Amino acid sequence: MACLKAVPLRLRAVTTSKKAAETSSKSTQNVFERLPTEILVKILSHLDASALFSISHITKLFHQLASNKNLRVTWELTVTDKAGRESTLELSWSQFSETSLTLCWCGGDCLPNYEQISSLQLHGVRRFALSRPSLKKPGRRSLMENLDMRSLTKSTQVIGQDQLVQLKLLQPGIIIGLWRDQGSVAFIMFTLHFYKLVERSTQGSSDCSHVEPVIQPPFDDIDSEYGLHGYQLHIVLHNTVCKFMSESFSQLFCRRAHISDGFIMLTAISRTNASQHIQLSGSITMPWRCEALEGAVENCCIMSLTLLDEFRQPFICISSPVSVELEKVDVSYDYDGEHYLIHYKDSDIQVKMQLAKMKKRQTVISLIVNVSVCIVNKHFSRGY
Known part of the structure; x- marks a missing residue:
């Protein structure tokens, strides 16, 4: 009988625990909802990229x-x-x-x-x-x-x-x-x-953009590879309707001896390591709508990339439409379908993502991010 009585007690304990967690969660949300607008704006303005990743799952807040x-x-x-x-x-x-x-x-x-x-x-x-909603x-x-x-x-x-x-x-x-x-x-x-x-x-004015204060990471004169390791990459491929890929890669690095042509190379997905390859969800297109018309452009999407340094501080943040181009490559015994390339570049970073298409499915078989040595030197006070 003692065992039979213990079961409902444990169930009640679990139920009570769940209710307490739900109450705590709702209480936390209500606290944020009751904050004045100025304080909420200030809180959000200080969030870094990693925190924004977490808070983005709180649908209600971002819906607001x-x-x-x-x-x-x-x-x-x-x-x-x-x-x-x-x-x-x-x-x-x-x-x-x-x-x-x-x-x-x-x-x-x-x-x-x-x-x-x-x-x-x-x-x-x-x-x-x-006070009057009808006023503009x-x-x-x-x-x-x-x-x-x-x-x-x-x-x-x-x-x-x-x-x-x-x-x-x-x-x-x-x-x-x-x-x-x-x-x-x-x-x-x-x-x-x-x-x-x-x-x-x-936080800017009508004529001037907000200027982000520059915060230098701590200087390290002992580690000869300082500024070349500990990177974390988060990359999303999406369009205006759906998401094709969302992946994070940690502990990315480049040996000092491998710095080439003014860039450090961070390999997130290696072409030769099939276990790292990632299958995309859906076929890449860019839907658009304008007044009463709508359509979809094939082989075009949006790439959102965030590179964090070893202190988990945003280092490079990019969000831009990109095109998917057909690429001529040597014969591949692992992927015999057509190969495509997404190539993004600016003065700070170059991103090369190779895709292989088989049976109407696209797989990311390589992802390499090249970061300018100049921005690394400036950020970490180095002289590579």
Whole structure:
């Protein structure tokens, strides 16, 4: 009888424990919900990338950010033509992913032709609460991007197209969709990494961007490989609807003797190690929608990359559309299908991701990140 009585007691203990955990969780959420907006903004502005990864799973909090209920943050795009005329557009739609935010403004009749655009300005706008909801809320504007189209002409590239639109990548994170039969602007899309997103969206002025203070890691004059090890990489491939890949890689390193051509090489996935290869979920495409029309551009997606240093501090954060190009390679006995390459590069970093396609499934067979020696030296006060 004693054993029979003990069973329900244990069940009640487990149930009580679960209820206590749920109550504690709800209590914690309620504490955050009761915080004044200013304090919540300040808390979010100090989160690093790893913390944002964790908090991104708290759907309610990010839903509140997306719907501007608590933070009342939105984003505006100002387009200036060559005659000096300005058009300020309110956001058409936004999409939060695991580590980035995609913003889109549809053209309609408000935008000049692509060839007539002189500059683009992206502002984060913090709306003020008013006693009368019918009144248009004023806001404090924070400049996030100020792009001169003339300086971007040489680096602009077409990364994909379908029957209706052509996608032009202006610089990392910015796409202009053009109607193929007219050449006029269908939409303008910005992709922003989560790191310090709230701070960048709220802490600048209407004319100046927020300047992030530089925090140097502790200097180490003993470790000859200091700055070449202990990296953690988190990379996500996604589009505006779904996610194809989300992976983290820790303890990435490069030997000092292996520094080559001004870059340190961090190998996350080795082509020769089949156990590291990762199968993608779904076929890579970039869906778009503009007013009453929609479509999907094949072999194009968004790459969100976060590289943390050995102190788990954000080192390089990127979120940008990328194209998937057919690659000519030697015969592979492990993967006999077509091979593709995703190649991203800027002054600080180069990312090469090789994909193999078999039976309509794509597998990542190699992922190499090359980091500029200059940025490593600057960050760690080294002289490689």
